[in-house]
Amino acid sequence: MDKEMLALHETLETHEIINFKTVCLLRSKLMQGICFNNELKELMEKDVKQTIQDINELLPFYKQSQLLH
Template sequence: MEKEKLALHETLDTHEILNFKTVCLLRSKLMQGLCFDNELKALMEKDVQQSIKDINELLVFYKENPLIQ
């Protein structure tokens, strides 16, 4: 059975979500260096780890799309 592929609009939506998650990841990483509150730093680190997980999950769908290659 052939794997289901993303449609064009789904690919574009995935691209937008990946861009958004990447910006969130970068912002959280940057703010960790500027923050002095350990509790807030821990929350930002949790956000960083979750963003990395989310990005990796989305990349699986994005890379398999023949429109990208």
């Protein structure tokens, strides 16, 4: 049986989401370095961990991409 593949627009949307999440991740990591409020730093660290988890969940969809086949 053939593997299920994403349509081109789904692939592009997945790519856009991953790019957006990556920019958010980089920004949170950068802001942690210049933040002096410990509560805010902890909140940003939670955001970083969640964003990494989100990106890792999205990456397998690239294996279903028509662009790779």
